[in-house]
Amino acid sequence: MxxxxxxxxxxxxxxxxxxxxxxxxxxxxxxxxxxxxxxxxxxxxxxxxxxxxxxxxxxxxxxxxxxxxxxxxxxxxxxxxxxxxxxxxxxxxTMAPGGPVPGMALTDAAWRAVHAQAGMLCARLHDVGALDARDRAEAAASLVAAADGTEKYLGRAGCRLTGDEQQLVRDYAAQLRRFGPVPLGYVHGDNQPRNWLWSEAGLALVDFERTRPAARVQDLVILAATEWLDHPDRERAFLRAYGRELTGAEQHALRCLIALDAVNCLAWGPDNDHPEVTARGRRTLDRLMREDRP
Structure with missing residues (x-):
């Protein structure tokens, strides 16, 4: 409420x-x-x-x-x-046109159109311009910074994760620390349908308090863990409009970041009485455990 x-x-x-x-x-x-x-x-x-x-x-x-x-x-x-x-x-x-996407009864075709426009807008945001030296250093360190937060969230989540799940997350965090170069830019930081407005004018983005220099793939984590998991057609529409497929390094980083997002969700969701976020984390961890620890 x-x-x-x-x-x-x-x-x-x-x-x-x-x-x-x-x-x-x-x-x-x-x-x-x-x-x-x-x-x-x-x-x-x-x-x-x-x-x-x-x-x-x-x-x-x-x-x-x-x-x-x-x-x-x-x-x-x-x-x-x-x-x-x-x-x-x-x-x-000012007010941007449109209403929040989650409250709309959209057809499958309309959902694909929404994700296509989201891909277009993310491409514009990510390519806004060359990063200065300070921003480039922050962006280049963003994956390691994400990994560095792992123990804090594991501590907060506590017994909500099994020992095997905790080790899985630590393994992914360790992989993030060993990554080579990935594309960098400005990311929205909370890129998901609750921050998208849809109208006849098209899609608008809101809520830029997490916008920062980072690895571009960090803007895809919530989408990959939610929207795209059950609707790969939306992912294809997004990436076509985004203008390129993810590199192999980005795909691997995305999987690692999804694991870290899961423990973050299981730390934050129950503490803030947010069952949707909690369910996202639990679903992700269950899937990764099936795929990585058969």
Whole structure:
């Protein structure tokens, strides 16, 4: 159940300096205690979003993304940043067209069209431009950084994993540390249908608080563990529009990252009362154990 969250009065007054008087506020946060997003409606019916970031890191990532990365997606393909306030961790955003994909009754053909447009937009994001030296170093270290988080999540998941499952995850983490070069770029960081809006205008992406320099394949982990597992036609549509198949190194890295995502899900999901995330982790681990430990 979505928690009731009130927009802080100081944040509303700040937003109204740009929007004019607000006549209605609607909580649109995700069902997560640190998610804080509201839809604002002005006197003339215009609407905006105001978001309070959960941390300085996420605020910094998201404001940078909106200023330097997101515009490459094109008109109506993402919200635009109207203003930000660092001391409040607040962002004021325009509304992108469309509604959340998960709430739509789409045909198989429409789902393929959605994934094709997601592939196109990810290609634009990943190819936004040459990384500077600092960003390239961060991106190049991203797989090792993912592996380095393994023990923390195994500790949090505890007895939710068997000893054999824990060893499987550690084996995949060790493989990630030995990887050679893979394509790098800016990734969305939470690339999945809940952050996709669909309309007659096409697909738009939202929620860029995890956008950062990284191995590009990291943007495919949730899709590969959920959408594409049961619908390979959606994966084919995505990759055709993305413009290339994954390299052998990327395919191997993706499998390793999926294993790490599973233990993350089993650590985070139960602690945050999120059965969908928990089920994703359990399904992934069960599948990997069948395939790797027959």
């Amino acid at each position: 979505r928690q009731t969250k009130s927009l802080p009065a100081t944040v509303q007054r700040w937003a109204e300096q740009r929007t004019g008087p607000v006549v209605a506020v609607h909580n649109t946060s995700h069902d997560w205690h640190r998610s804080r997003v509201w839809e604002l409606t002005g006197e003339g019916g215009a609407c905006w979003y105001v978001k309070v970031s959960p941390s300085v890191k996420f605020f910094t990532r998201e404001t940078r993304a909106y200023r330097s990365v997101v515009p490459v997606l094109g008109h109506s393909r993402a919200p635009c940043l109207l203003d930000s306030r660092a001391d409040m961790l607040a962002l004021l955003l």
